[in-house]
Amino acid sequence: MMQGLKISGFNAGYPKRQIITNLNVPLLPRGKITVLLGPNGCGKSTLLRSLAGLNRAKGEMWLNGEELMTLPFAQRASRVVYLPQSLPAGVHLHVLESIIVAQRASGGRSSAASEAEVMELLEQLGIAHLAMSYLDQLSGGQKQLVGLAQSLIRRPGLLLLDEPLSALDLNYQFHVMELVRRETEKRNIVTVVVVHDINIALRHGQHVLMLQNGELIADGLPEDVITPESLARVYGVRGRIERCTLGTPQVLIDGLVEAPSF
Numbered sequence: 001m002m003q004g005l006k007i008s009g010f011n012a013g014y015p016k017r018q019i020i021t022n023l024n025v026p027l028l029p030r031g032k033i034t035v036l037l038g039p040n041g042c043g044k045s046t047l048l049r050s051l052a053g054l055n056r057a058k059g060e061m062w063l064n065g066e067e068l069m070t071l072p073f074a075q076r077a078s079r080v081v082y083l084p085q086s087l088p089a090g091v092h093l094h095v096l097e098s099i100i101v102a103q104r105a106s107g108g109r110s111s112a113a114s115e116a117e118v119m120e121l122l123e124q125l126g127i128a129h130l131a132m133s134y135l136d137q138l139s140g141g142q143k144q145l146v147g148l149a150q151s152l153i154r155r156p157g158l159l160l161l162d163e164p165l166s167a168l169d170l171n172y173q174f175h176v177m178e179l180v181r182r183e184t185e186k187r188n189i190v191t192v193v194v195v196h197d198i199n200i201a202l203r204h205g206q207h208v209l210m211l212q213n214g215e216l217i218a219d220g221l222p223e224d225v226i227t228p229e230s231l232a233r234v235y236g237v238r239g240r241i242e243r244c245t246l247g248t249p250q251v252l253i254d255g256l257v258e259a260p261s262f
């Protein structure tokens with residue numbers, strides 16, 4: 001049985017607008033973080049939402065040998081969790097309750113998490129002290145961490161995180177990506193994370209997909225996909241890859257490929 005996520009002939013979009021056309025992704029590995037990159041508006045959120053069954057789509061998606069597109073929504077939702085860019089506003093629950101509610105919403109495939117398990121997860125995310133705080137009284141970054149806890153507690157086979165770092169400070173970005181990497185490995189799941197920061201992708205991604213205008217233009221190891229050529233083609237910037245003293249690759253941007261005219 002094929003392990004990982006395979007996407008074939010995938011089409012997705014909105015009633016009057018097709019965004020993703022005939023997307024084929026040979027295999028996203030299990031136990032590893034795949035980073036999804038691409039310019040604003042290229043279709044990253046549309047793709048993730050469609051994989052989660054939240055947007056209309058056609059085609060095939062195979063997760064560990066099981067075809068998910070033909071499953072009833074509730075069964076698919078127990079296997080695929082999508083964390084949107086921001087949590088819905090106006091939910092008057094405290095953090096602990098919201099995580100228990102999220103877990104119950106996962107369709108009962110996994111046994112109920114104990115309060116101790118939820119608290120341990122909050123501890124790992126550094127937000128245990130917020131367990132009794134109301135969601136609508138949290139900062140943007142704290143809400144993102146709660147969203148991550150709500151996603152992980154549902155024990156998905158496919159975890160889709162849409163810009164989970166956008167409100168986090170530098171230290172938390174690092175901490176959260178390390179946690180997501182550890183959990184992805186421990187749970188042996190497929191995790192896809194949308195980020196805009198190329199250096200986060202290089203440092204924390206173990207596989208990279210690059211989208212442009214709804215089409216997959218590169219798929220592979222971070223250093224094979226993030227190159228001066230792809231940066232110029234996809235983002236229109238002149239970039240080079242340098243190594244820091246610890247050997248980690250970093251992108252330095254020297255300017256735009258074509259200077260804008262004023």
Ligand SMILES: Nc1ncnc2c1ncn2[C@@H]1O[C@H](COP(=O)(O)OP(=O)(O)OP(=O)(O)O)[C@@H](O)[C@H]1O
Nearest residue numbers: 014015017019038039040041042043044045046047
């Ligand atoms: N509900 C909608 N109805 C019609 N078009 C939409 C809808 N939502 C998004 N789009 C369009 O689909 C295209 C892809 O949007 P999407 O949000 O998937 O891009 P993205 O790559 O996630 O962008 P960003 O990096 O800016 O978040 C955009 O042109 C957008 O205008």
